Amino acid sequence: MTDEPLFRELRTLLGEDRVQTDPSVLSLYAQDETPRHCRPDAVLFPASHDQVAGIVRLARQAQRPLIPRGAGSGNVGGAMPAPGSWVVSFECMNHILEFRPEDRYMVVEPGVVTDDIDKLARSAGLMYAPDPGSGAYCRIGGNLAMNAAGPRCVKYGATRDHVLGLRAVLGDGREIRTGSRTSKYATGYDLTRLLVGSEGTLAMITEATLRLVPAPEQVASIRVCYDSNSAACQAVQRVMAQPILPYALEFMDRRSIDALRDFGAAEGLPARTAAVLMVEADGSRDEVVQRMLALERALSGHGMLEIQSGFSKAEMAHLWVARKSLSHAVKAIAPRKINEDVVVPVSCLDALVQSIDELGHRYRLPIVSFGHAGNGNLHVNLMVHPDDPAEMERAADCRRALVEKVLALGGSLSGEHGIGSEKRQYLPLEFDRPSLEFMAQIKSLFDPMGIMNPGKKLPD
Numbered sequence: 001m002t003d004e005p006l007f008r009e010l011r012t013l014l015g016e017d018r019v020q021t022d023p024s025v026l027s028l029y030a031q032d033e034t035p036r037h038c039r040p041d042a043v044l045f046p047a048s049h050d051q052v053a054g055i056v057r058l059a060r061q062a063q064r065p066l067i068p069r070g071a072g073s074g075n076v077g078g079a080m081p082a083p084g085s086w087v088v089s090f091e092c093m094n095h096i097l098e099f100r101p102e103d104r105y106m107v108v109e110p111g112v113v114t115d116d117i118d119k120l121a122r123s124a125g126l127m128y129a130p131d132p133g134s135g136a137y138c139r140i141g142g143n144l145a146m147n148a149a150g151p152r153c154v155k156y157g158a159t160r161d162h163v164l165g166l167r168a169v170l171g172d173g174r175e176i177r178t179g180s181r182t183s184k185y186a187t188g189y190d191l192t193r194l195l196v197g198s199e200g201t202l203a204m205i206t207e208a209t210l211r212l213v214p215a216p217e218q219v220a221s222i223r224v225c226y227d228s229n230s231a232a233c234q235a236v237q238r239v240m241a242q243p244i245l246p247y248a249l250e251f252m253d254r255r256s257i258d259a260l261r262d263f264g265a266a267e268g269l270p271a272r273t274a275a276v277l278m279v280e281a282d283g284s285r286d287e288v289v290q291r292m293l294a295l296e297r298a299l300s301g302h303g304m305l306e307i308q309s310g311f312s313k314a315e316m317a318h319l320w321v322a323r324k325s326l327s328h329a330v331k332a333i334a335p336r337k338i339n340e341d342v343v344v345p346v347s348c349l350d351a352l353v354q355s356i357d358e359l360g361h362r363y364r365l366p367i368v369s370f371g372h373a374g375n376g377n378l379h380v381n382l383m384v385h386p387d388d389p390a391e392m393e394r395a396a397d398c399r400r401a402l403v404e405k406v407l408a409l410g411g412s413l414s415g416e417h418g419i420g421s422e423k424r425q426y427l428p429l430e431f432d433r434p435s436l437e438f439m440a441q442i443k444s445l446f447d448p449m450g451i452m453n454p455g456k457k458l459p460d
């Protein structure tokens, strides 16, 4: 049966240009950051909550899968279309609806770029704390759906900790509001926390009320070089065991430093450097001085080769050069990285990093690990050649062994990137059957026809 009558209805609802079926446009929306493609049947650009509700109504009638999409920067296939699906791109719902500094909140549509929220908040001495590395282009709807996080989250928490309330259209067509606009709230079930991190599998988020916090007067940086991974991991434990929470606590392992050296970007690091921590402190000018001293004390210990601090913008930028070059350096190792985003209790970070080294040897793969050590969250990158089937098979075995190790250490599959289509096969390793069945029941309550982002988040 031709889809033309359906597309006519969609065009009446959204407007002529807001329903795209041109193959070149469909191709642009056929994937996210993962190397898999599936062309949707249409890409829709709603401009309001009511239009989103209309799309869900038509999709239910036509039994079409809906794929919510922000900027497509996700790296677990969360925004990957399903066959016959309609992508719902929130690019045109990109307005900041309300900004109330006195109440410390901002109401935004899902298509607002994350950094723009922070920029506006700072004009009133506030900030939006979650800071994903993709903040310059990812959209708040994608952050909400994935519970995104970043370096500042060691002190301030992830996206979920900064949402007061949501407006959403459920997969069954109902329109709901969750939470409130107040900083305290003890009414009803906490549907906000359920929808944040639900990866578009329960509802389309059409509006969010975000919590803002005071922006620090000053931030300062510390770069510490160690002679082993283990010495750096022990320093992370010492930092997290004392009372001053860092503004960032980032780790680069031995393989990262090797990659930087090969890439010519390790200038200034002592010759024996095998691991680096990048640490930041924030607060008023006086507080920052005190906090830097406390953090430097905790960071100093066995295996430390050098510690350098920077207070001015130029000094800080200089200290961060190696870390900022890392993505490019890693790309030079192999054509593709399989990026795991595991998280363990901070006290187990050392054991995890040792195991990753062992896995690299056992499966004969370069594995580069770095990330948000203060949360025990590591980006473990298996560097592979996709046209080498034997290597890809070893990588698949290595991934599973990594997940098993992480779970044995009391950790979890994902710290911030989410599950999407890429990691859902591992969920039965982390959750028992009753827990998974309960999650499936929640899904069918919100989305009885299974049209909301199918094939994501939960195993089949």
Ligand SMILES: Cc1cc2nc3c(=O)[nH]c(=O)nc-3n(C[C@H](O)[C@H](O)[C@H](O)COP(=O)(O)OP(=O)(O)OC[C@H]3O[C@@H](n4cnc5c(N)ncnc54)[C@H](O)[C@@H]3O)c2cc1C
Residues within 6 Å of the ligand: 032, 033, 067, 068, 069, 070, 071, 072, 073, 074, 075, 077, 078, 079, 090, 110, 131, 132, 133, 134, 137, 138, 139, 140, 141, 142, 143, 144, 145, 146, 147, 148, 149, 150, 151, 199, 200, 201, 203, 204, 205, 206, 416, 417, 453, 456
């Ligand atoms: C260079 C780079 C750096 C990154 N750094 C970080 C980082 O530091 N921290 C981090 O957490 N992630 C990071 N990411 C991953 C990614 O940017 C985040 O997951 C981000 O939150 C995705 O936002 P997006 O707008 O691109 O969403 P998309 O990729 O388009 O979608 C992500 C998910 O959200 C769903 N979704 C989108 N909008 C809605 C909506 N309105 N309602 C319901 N569901 C919706 C989609 O269906 C999908 O499941 C990085 C990615 C890259 C490429």
